[in-house]
């Protein structure tokens with residue numbers, strides 16, 4: 001039997017505010033346990049939460065960027081459940097009037113664009129962190145509430161994905177949109193971006209969705225893809241045996257690459273949502289919404305298309321450039337100064353990215369500036385330095401932030417185009433390599449390459465290669 | 479509306495409270511009569527009435543994203559029934 005795999009994703013992204021959603025505690029990552037908490041985020045009796053405006057506006061911005069409808073009225077609800085990482089025994093979330101509904105996001109797989117619908121985008125608070133001691137037989141867990149109350153954006157897709165390559169593109173595109181709009185830093189290793197997948201199978205050609213299984217504990221994009229592949233096979237085997245798939249929640253085990261039941265549908269939680277009486281509703285008027293819309297930059301897919309069309313870049317090059325907003329911005333700055341898109345694209349996607357990787361540089365704080373890279377491209381074209389030497393100059397520029405001309409002067413790297421000087425060197429090389437001259441005269445073409453190489457070596461790569469070539473041919477007599 | 483013992487047990491479980499047999503009996507009667515009383519409201523026609531969750535006309539109350547001091551660790555842990563180092567200590571949670 002052939003089945004179609006039906007996949008939906010729930011995404012949690014931590015918003016880039018400096019304080020929590022309902023109190024002024026810091027959201028800084030990696031500090032000592034329970035040092036960023038107060039009566040509000042500890043859920044002590046009698047406290048009153050007050051909404052962080054920036055968090056709310058970030059959520060609006062994401063909802064707009066994901067093409068959601070934003071209702072004039074939105075409010076918050078209590079989601080009740082007991083768990084030791086939840087100090088109030090309820091989570092403030094949204095249920096009845098989500099901030100954004102019925103949106104979509106376009107993704108691109110093998111250059112074909114498809115549209116994934118977004119069910120809703122809403123704002124909620126993060127829970128604390130549970131630590132399970134490693135000592136054998138420990139009968140306790142530990143709780144750190146520093147994360148409790150950190151603002152989270154939840155993005156729920158419709159089950160519109162069918163293959164893992166679509167899921168991968170969805171995750172990457174969503175991450176880029178959140179980075180482009182600057183609402184989240186999306187650091188997966190710090191838990192700023194997390195995914196949960198829901199998967200069901202249906203017979204090809206039918207409309208009825210099978211029972212849905214939710215997978216949690218997916219710590220990386222790779223785990224998401226592996227868990228989906230595993231789950232599709234597991235469900236197929238169940239169906240092929242003539243059984244039905246249980247509606248349940250499963251936990252992914254990253255080490256053993258398999259999943260196990262966490263709870264069945266019967267055990268599923270009864271959250272008893274009701275409107276949060278401690279918070280007032282939020283009304284969003286046209287003016288406010290427009291102001292938020294105006295802060296949204298050109299989004300990745302649109303920018304990629306513009307790069308392909310305006311700068312005649314390949315799909316591949318354009319994709320590399322838009323991958324990080326900061327690089328795409330750098331590229332555009334360069335092109336504004338000097339209209340050589342292909343050259344800048346090569347410098348950025350090859351040399352710059354390699355230097356960043358090798359020297360572990362922070363691309364958000366690069367020392368080299370667009371006008372300096374433009375100046376470098378300019379002096380290559382003028383013939384002041386060769387493209388080989390330029391790589392050396394670039395490496396120095398990215399490490400020190402110096403202008404290319406300064407580097408060339410300091411290191412005496414300017415190209416030698418003085419014919420008299422080159423001629424002198426050529427005469428010297430010819431006289432010390434009689435064998436190569438013989439070979440060349442016998443018709444061995446690569447003997448000339450060898451001689452050019454010797455001249456370049458003598459000049460530490462600085463001789464103008466064209467002049468060397470021409471003069472050499474003249475000297476050995478053609 | 480009649481609530482049965484199973485329902486009482488379910489609600490008690492959701493609220494993490496343990497009830498005695500007598501309490502269960504008592505609450506079956508009490509909750510049933512409360513619900514019957516509330517049910518009278520269902521006889522009213524509310525088709526064109528929007529649900530109202532807020533009686534206050536105020537909306538859009540925000541704070542700026544500005545740091546305020548957190549409280550000291552001893553104060554954080556002072557009410558906790560059990561602690562270990564700088565953590566709250568709770569019965570083992572298995573996932």
Ligand SMILES: [Zn+2]
Nearest residue numbers: 023025038041
């Ligand atoms: Zn706090």
